[in-house]
Amino acid sequence: MRIHVQNPPDEVLFPITPEQWDAALSRYPDLDDLQVSFSSDPAGLDPALAEAEVVVTWTKIVHAQMMGGDLGGRAPKLRMVFCTSAGIDRLLPLDWLPPGVVLLNNRGTHARKAGEFGIMALLMLANHVPFFADRQREAQWQPRFGSVLAGRTAVVVGLGSLGGAIAEHARHFGMRVIGVRHGNTPHPACEKVVPQQELDSILPEAEFLVLACPLTPETQNLMDRRRFGLLPKDAKLFNIGRGPLWDQDALCDLLEAGHLGAAVTDVTVPEPLPPDHRAWRTPNLLVTPHMSADDPGTYNDRSLDILLENIRAERAGQELPNLIRPDRGY
Amino acid sequence: MRIHVQNPPDEVLFPITPEQWDAALSRYPDLDDLQVSFSSDPAGLDPALAEAEVVVTWTKIVHAQMMGGDLGGRAPKLRMVFCTSAGIDRLLPLDWLPPGVVLLNNRGTHARKAGEFGIMALLMLANHVPFFADRQREAQWQPRFGSVLAGRTAVVVGLGSLGGAIAEHARHFGMRVIGVRHGNTPHPACEKVVPQQELDSILPEAEFLVLACPLTPETQNLMDRRRFGLLPKDAKLFNIGRGPLWDQDALCDLLEAGHLGAAVTDVTVPEPLPPDHRAWRTPNLLVTPHMSADDPGTYNDRSLDILLENIRAERAGQELPNLIRPDRGY
Numbered sequence: 001m002r003i004h005v006q007n008p009p010d011e012v013l014f015p016i017t018p019e020q021w022d023a024a025l026s027r028y029p030d031l032d033d034l035q036v037s038f039s040s041d042p043a044g045l046d047p048a049l050a051e052a053e054v055v056v057t058w059t060k061i062v063h064a065q066m067m068g069g070d071l072g073g074r075a076p077k078l079r080m081v082f083c084t085s086a087g088i089d090r091l092l093p094l095d096w097l098p099p100g101v102v103l104l105n106n107r108g109t110h111a112r113k114a115g116e117f118g119i120m121a122l123l124m125l126a127n128h129v130p131f132f133a134d135r136q137r138e139a140q141w142q143p144r145f146g147s148v149l150a151g152r153t154a155v156v157v158g159l160g161s162l163g164g165a166i167a168e169h170a171r172h173f174g175m176r177v178i179g180v181r182h183g184n185t186p187h188p189a190c191e192k193v194v195p196q197q198e199l200d201s202i203l204p205e206a207e208f209l210v211l212a213c214p215l216t217p218e219t220q221n222l223m224d225r226r227r228f229g230l231l232p233k234d235a236k237l238f239n240i241g242r243g244p245l246w247d248q249d250a251l252c253d254l255l256e257a258g259h260l261g262a263a264v265t266d267v268t269v270p271e272p273l274p275p276d277h278r279a280w281r282t283p284n285l286l287v288t289p290h291m292s293a294d295d296p297g298t299y300n301d302r303s304l305d306i307l308l309e310n311i312r313a314e315r316a317g318q319e320l321p322n323l324i325r326p327d328r329g330y
Numbered sequence: 331m332r333i334h335v336q337n338p339p340d341e342v343l344f345p346i347t348p349e350q351w352d353a354a355l356s357r358y359p360d361l362d363d364l365q366v367s368f369s370s371d372p373a374g375l376d377p378a379l380a381e382a383e384v385v386v387t388w389t390k391i392v393h394a395q396m397m398g399g400d401l402g403g404r405a406p407k408l409r410m411v412f413c414t415s416a417g418i419d420r421l422l423p424l425d426w427l428p429p430g431v432v433l434l435n436n437r438g439t440h441a442r443k444a445g446e447f448g449i450m451a452l453l454m455l456a457n458h459v460p461f462f463a464d465r466q467r468e469a470q471w472q473p474r475f476g477s478v479l480a481g482r483t484a485v486v487v488g489l490g491s492l493g494g495a496i497a498e499h500a501r502h503f504g505m506r507v508i509g510v511r512h513g514n515t516p517h518p519a520c521e522k523v524v525p526q527q528e529l530d531s532i533l534p535e536a537e538f539l540v541l542a543c544p545l546t547p548e549t550q551n552l553m554d555r556r557r558f559g560l561l562p563k564d565a566k567l568f569n570i571g572r573g574p575l576w577d578q579d580a581l582c583d584l585l586e587a588g589h590l591g592a593a594v595t596d597v598t599v600p601e602p603l604p605p606d607h608r609a610w611r612t613p614n615l616l617v618t619p620h621m622s623a624d625d626p627g628t629y630n631d632r633s634l635d636i637l638l639e640n641i642r643a644e645r646a647g648q649e650l651p652n653l654i655r656p657d658r659g660y
Contacts, residue, residue, distance in 0.1 A: 113477075116503065120457060124450060129454075132618045139607070139611070141603050145343065145626045147627040148442050148625055148627075150442075172502070286463070286466065287466055291473045294475050295475065
């Protein structure tokens, strides 16, 4: 089976290396027939596509070099495109995928790192850290006290690997966790789970609101100005999903007005956020630059394990755990 | 038994109320002979001292109104002074305590809140949050990635209720925890515990260093410039003890020079930190205004429980769990 890894030309932190590939293969000794090629030159993609059955690459490379042209003609043997990220919203809709080719993401890679970042964000919100960061800009010592997390309610929207990991940490700290998801399958960390259509009914209980769902046409602008208004006064928010999940201007307005208590976000519109953007200066809003879920120490090892687990599942005739379903968009 | 509660005149958040007292007594039904009086007027202290056997008050009131005068003459029946804080360093040395009068602190009150703040601080350091707060001031989007805590080493100086709670959280996240304490009694969260005299030998391993010990003549300036130099490059620091535990100027110098990676501190010299102080503007240093350990939702309930447990212990002829020992100063 021929696999091609296409790295970005400028990637210094996260390129997939032959050493990482060999290490991954040693963990899957049954997959001893895989042949791999590597390129970090954009011009190296098409020659490799002529032979490859599996392409492992970045969403930005799929977006720039694979979505546009006649992929079926350029890659006659292609069966699988594996993206080294979980969010593939920029590749939607999936009408560019040739028949018989599946798209996979690396969901599961980010859980541990994102879970830690998520509980950190909840603790920062409980301890007024965005407020103190603002005061530090002004060199003002202004104590404000916070309470422990135990007994307080967190609503976690999205219970995939990110939201699930955050929910588990919140539960460990004694929080009451309510999950919101596509469907209403229970989750062990959640006292209850409601389907996304019932989001409105649960928002008045959300002292803490976590957005950890994929961005799809159904979740775009999920937290609009009206829904922000359903949150209790002084609600605390954390977005680890995608910037367009909420109405960022409404968020800034409501933080300025003091209706919302504070927010931590790792995602913005646009990214990177330009220097003149109001979000940098909105009170009680702390921005981190889309780094919450990526651990350079473990990222590619986890991604490659997930790829190889999916190849093993395909050979066993099982459902692919990381398959993107075109109908739901994640 | 006559007990007097002296609140500060200006206290709005943490005054001990008659309702809190009654609620506490209901949890200790065997202590049904306690009579209590309350005052928030400084002039109310001395009349109460004439009769009181126990005074419950703030260190700042002890400092201002009890240390100076002839306390034995003014309070002939006094047997116990209970301070509603854990750090009593400003009352040292204890030569003002009349014979037969004991000083108690409320250690144990802060553990849960401080433990949460401590693991938050470690996660913020692992995720470069002080760096991002600096970048937000400059409106600069500059990603930098961090790794999970598992497998990394934290040295926790002080294993009382604060340091112990932080060590337990760190262990839960898979960190390797080394404790430093007075003596070398093992601690369940610590892989090993070394006495304070051996601190130098352990500092080169401290990717994360937590200061959670009391301030005494022995711990003052514990982290001096020489010891900061023993830490690994890019070490991350958190101080939840007292500002004078470290050489604050050396800390700022070494953060500016890039030898130290980042720091979060809830304590400074002086407090409040004046607007023109360099610590507000030191790179990779995040300052919170001495609020990490105090949870207004539970503070007085916990303090009063601890007081009543000590009164119960005294009546049973047992050692007082919260006794300040004049020889060691905590």
